[in-house]
Amino acid sequence: MRIAAIAWNTFREAVRDRILYSILAFALLLIGASVILAGLSIGQESRIVKDLGLASTTLFGTFIAIFLGITLVSKEIERRTIYVIIPKPISRPGFLIGKYCGLVLTLMVTVGVMGLMVFLLSGLVDGVLTPTLLIAAGLDFVALMIITAVALLFSTFSTPTLSAILTVAVFVIGRLSGDLTVFAEQFADPILRRLIWVMYLTLPDLGRFQFGSRVVQGLPLVPADIGMAVAYGLAYMSFLLLLAITIFQRRDFK
């Protein structure tokens, strides 16, 4: 009940913020505009709607995750609202998990709205619905859960600006993570090669969640790949949350 109360309050804070609606409106506008762009292409209408739609969902979802995630804890400390919450009978890990769940709920709603719009628009253009689009959007959501956990982790010990820089860096490296292994092979120096491998193993491999291109090309999705991606996502997210809790447990709220 206590974690749910914190989560619900975090969700309520996000949905009462006009900025969230502006971002969502802009994203929906861009997804809608994909239909106009599709009209300019010859025989590629469906592909453009799906491609642009999924890319917009990822882009704006990531923006929301980073924008809200980096201030998740620091804002509570800066505005001193945490002084009223910590003295209540909720543990520090409970508070942090509640904040995380609240933001994940916000993302679920926003990604859900965007994903549903892409799904319906592509059905309109195609004349037939593509359920795999929803699976691709769902996996994108798991990747966003990791980004949110990264932002939350940085938020427990650094300023919003530094958190934003670090989270964006992790996001960019994470998206290119799959290429790191190929990149490592290009180096003769074994130390450098090992260093790149360590980076690959430590940083999140967000490429694992990109099923959009397969969906757009009409290729089948392999359930085992989906299962592995979800398991990897949940394990990585749990690791980040544990790290964030460890730091948060030792903090003084002066």
Added chain:
Amino acid sequence: MGPVIEVSGLCKDFRVGFWRKRVRVLHPLDLTVHGGEIFGYLGPNGAGKTTTLKLLTGLILPTAGSARLLGHDLAEVAAKRQIGFLPENPYFYDYLTGREFLDLCGRLFGVNAPLRRDRIARLLRLTELEAAADQQLRKYSKGMLQRLGLAQALINDPSLVILDEPMSGLDPLGRKAMRDIILQLKTEGRTVFFSSHILPDVEVLCDRVAILAAGRLRDVGRLAEILKTPTEDIELTLQRVPSGLLPALQALAHAPLLHQPDGVLVRLPDETRLDEALRSALAAGARVVSIVPQRQTLEDHFLREVQGAAR
């Protein structure tokens, strides 16, 4: 009643500056607060009052020492179930209404929905916030926020209420209302532990006080015990004093005589000298206007302790 707060050797260091130099802001503190009493925790700004309160409420972690609240160790979440806390200059989620905020606090204490509704209605009445209950907190004045802070501190029907500078920023009416509520909490059998530097309020409210200065406990006890010297000074005012008597009066006084419109003011250190001065004055034909014993106030004692700590 048994102890509600038991503090033993609790201390706190902060690390400051680029080199993370360790600075002790609270020296080992031993303190016991008994059930049902109003306990005043006094000290000038920077004395370590808020640090102590933050340690007791889990906002900061102790460097050493321990504390038990209502029989529970400080680190246990269970310790917080029966505690209400009002931070200094409270800040709340300004996107919530007063009612929504109290509901959130009730949920965090695990209070069920029907009981929450009843308590919220009662507390909004107690703090005179009924009319503003459905307004967002960003529209509340400072006094209203302070009253809402008190309401949230009472949402769990606590046995122990900890208040950090509850009178700070309130107008005289607000201070009077806060005093009345604190006294009501005592009559309901709750323990109130509050920090303050507004001494007249403390003098009126507290059963016991502790004085903290420069992070060290200087004194603790009942007001009557702390203000041990019942009279510090006796002021005798005389009229029609013959000029020949003035040197004798000056010899008995411990301060220069003051010639005032209503007579001569003689400040005497004790009752023996007062008797002597009275005998001499009456024999010389002077008229006694008044005899006023000057009692030591909490403020006098507080200033002495704090200045002593500064030296």
